[in-house]
Amino acid sequence: EIVLTQSPGTLSLSPGQRATLSCRASQSVSSSYLAWYQQKPGQAPRLFIYGASSRATGIPDRFSGSGSGTDFTLTISRVEPQDFAVYYCQQYGSSPLTFGGGTKVEIK
Amino acid sequence: QLQLQESGPGLVKPSETLSLSCAVSGDTIDSSSHYWGWIRQSPGKGLEWIASIHYSWSISYNPSLKSRVTMSVDTSRNQFSLKLSSVTAADTAVYYCARVGNGLDYWGQGTLVTVSS
Numbered sequence: 581e582i583v584l585t586q587s588p589g590t591l592s593l594s595p596g597q598r599a600t601l602s603c604r605a606s607q608s609v610s611s612s613y614l615a616w617y618q619q620k621p622g623q624a625p626r627l628f629i630y631g632a633s634s635r636a637t638g639i640p641d642r643f644s645g646s647g648s649g650t651d652f653t654l655t656i657s658r659v660e661p662q663d664f665a666v667y668y669c670q671q672y673g674s675s676p677l678t679f680g681g682g683t684k685v686e687i688k
Numbered sequence: 689q690l691q692l693q694e695s696g697p698g699l700v701k702p703s704e705t706l707s708l709s710c711a712v713s714g715d716t717i718d719s720s721s722h723y724w725g726w727i728r729q730s731p732g733k734g735l736e737w738i739a740s741i742h743y744s745w746s747i748s749y750n751p752s753l754k755s756r757v758t759m760s761v762d763t764s765r766n767q768f769s770l771k772l773s774s775v776t777a778a779d780t781a782v783y784y785c786a787r788v789g790n791g792l793d794y795w796g797q798g799t800l801v802t803v804s805s
Contacts, residue, residue, distance in 0.1 A: 581751070615791030617735075624784055624798050625735065630791035668735055672791060676750045677725075677737040 582607055582671050584680035592688040599656040601683045603669035608649045610673030616645055616654045617668045619682075625668060629654060659685065690714035692785050692796035700779075700803050706772040710785030710796060711765070718743040718763040723788035726759070726770045728781040729798075736781075740788050741768055775803045 583606040593599055603614070612632035617625035627636045629645035632652055642657040656663055664687050669680040696708035710724070717724065725740035739749045741759045749757055758771040772779060780803045786792040 617792070624795040625792070626795070627791045627793050630793070634790070636791070636793065670735070670791065672788070675748045676752075677740070677788075679735040679737070681734050 581676055582609065582674060582678050584669050584671060584678055586667075586669060586680035586683045588683060589681070590684045590686060592686050593659050594688045595661055596658050597688075599654075599659050599663075599685055601654040601667055601669075601685075603647075603652040603654070603680050605650040605652070605671060609652075609671045612648050613671060613673030614645075614647070614652050615670045615672060617670065618663075618665045619668065620665045628667075656685075661687075690787065690794045692787065692794055694783060694785050694796045694799040696783075696799060696801070698800060698802060700775055700801060701805050702776055702803055703774055706775050706779065706783075706801055706803075707769065708783055708785075708799065708801070709767050709769045711767045712787075713766070715787070717761060717766050717768065720787075723748070724761070724768045725786050725788050725792065727784045727786060727792070728779075729784070730778075730781045733781075738770065738772075738783075777803050779803050 585604045587602045614632045616629035619625040633645045666682045666684045691713045693711045700706045723740040726738040741747045756773045761768045782798040784798045785796045787794040
């Protein structure tokens with residue numbers, strides 16, 4: 581099983597700042613099958629990034645994903661008020677599918 | 689627009705079987721190359737993948753739950769289902785169904801299932 585470790589656990593930022601979220605895998609993620617999700621309270625997760633770097637439909641270009649192998653990053657170039665939420669990474673290249681523990685992006 | 693909707697009892701007694709269904713609209717399960725899956729989230733916790741099924745009945749399980757999980761697909765009703773046996777309080781969670789595409793690209797709104805006597 582691939583274990584995903586996200587850091588930091590919480591990121592405190594002011595609107596307009598840059599956010600850098602990390603996801604590290606215990607072994608190489610096959611074919612960069614790495615996704616990022618945003619979850620707000622009381623809502624289902626929403627796919628933001630797939631294939632490590634491809635934005636899902638409707639996701640603004642201030643969100644970008646990068647990385648390969650065991651190290652992946654989600655970057656928000658300038659955080660906007662609606663971006664404060666919890667972000668999860670997930671690998672879907674091998675079974676079982678696994679999620680990271682999440683990074684909470686909160687208002688400073 | 690693809691939509692998924694979970695349904696099932698919100699309260700299950702310990703040792704009994706949790707049963708949920710997911711109705712799919714906007715896509716046809718048996719014409720799709722996708723898998724369809726279940727994910728859960730315990731209160732205040734992270735996400736846990738349970739299992740995924742293809743309409744051909746190919747199923748992939750989380751090993752930690754495999755012995756208690758049964759998945760099925762009903763192409764006539766365009767839905768798929770989950771059964772989790774011998775539940776305990778640790779199975780209390782919001783259960784989501786989702787389409788497995790490039791990532792989990794469509795999700796249901798989730799349904800809270802509480803295990804309590």
